[in-house]
């Protein structure tokens with residue numbers, strides 16, 4: 001274990017502040033380190049392992065595909081990718097899908113499509129995109145620019161042009177930020193990296209109405225909130241809105257890299273042959289994993305996610321040190337009264353519990369199929385620390 005850490009330090013670029021844990025194996029919501037110590041996982045790899053570690057159905061789906069064909073390129077057709085696309089479209093009311101490999105790439109295609117739509121219709125100057133303060137949209141040049149947090153910007157000038165930031169839950173500020181040149185508004189519905197900050201339903205509906213009025217693309221970044229995380233297949237379905245473009249990534253592959261964008265009828269024909277592409281997009285193995293994840297997340301499963309989210313909230317709100325709880329479903333932000341979130345996360349690790357932070361909050365993103373037994377074990381550790 002010491003060896004692995006030393007080798008990491010020697011050979012890997014130091015962009016990550018890692019926790020003191022070498023993950024070796026896992027099952028469900030239990031991770032086992034190189035010394036055989038067990039941890040309850042309330043992180044699911046930042047909302048990625050929707051079905052926990054090495055779910056047997058998921059492993060079977062992925063390995064079966066792996067021994068059929070692992071990759072062929074987007075110059076040919078494969079079955080897993082169309083099957084996932086069909087499921088996504090049928091269950092969201094959207095029209096078409098583009099597959100990418102990560103959240104940032106999913107947002108890149110949304111940005112390109114929005115710009116092309118407006119450029120073609122209103123001229124080249126119509127290319128500005130308004131995002132929200134405190135948002136997070138990724139780490140590529142366009143998506144860090146879209147990210148409304150200074151912390152991600154310093155040192156990387158110059159940025160992609162044409163982004164500005166409005167205050168979340170403040171529709172007047174959005175009206176003020178939109179100009180003749182604006183082609184799209186892009187928002188998260190619960191800002192994840194920004195501290196598990198919920199957007200108000202009335203605000204989101206007002207954003208949609210304004211996008212319709214001004215013929216701007218309404219883009220929702222569901223990279224973190226999508227694929228069952230909030231207790232709905234996509235959070236926009238609970239906000240009662242119809243976006244033009246919805247991006248997804250994290251939870252869909254169950255642990256394999258896949259992301260993408262769903263386009264509504266108005267947006268589905270914007271991108272034409274040659275406009276966009278990626279070598280790995282729609283990879284059959286990643287799609288076989290995604291198909292298993294999506295097939296498992298049916299209405300009954302989503303009701304369970306909501307029930308488990310309520311259970312977490314009920315238990316946590318009885319803890320004196322907890323000031324407030326934000327988020328939706330199994331996306332949970334905990335604001336503490338006295339203790340620093342990062343100290344709690346560090347102490348929890350030593351006690352056998354994996355947690356995340358989001359800004360000044362403790363953030364929980366447990367596997368969507370976590371059992372009540374696993375929840376109780378994890379919460380017992382957390383309650384003791386608080």
Ligand SMILES: *Cc1c(COP(=O)(O)O)cnc(C)c1O
Nearest residue numbers: 102103104136137138192223224
């Ligand atoms: C994580 C995240 C991204 C970036 O996804 P990557 O796969 O890391 O590129 C984008 N948007 C939101 C809302 C996210 O939570």
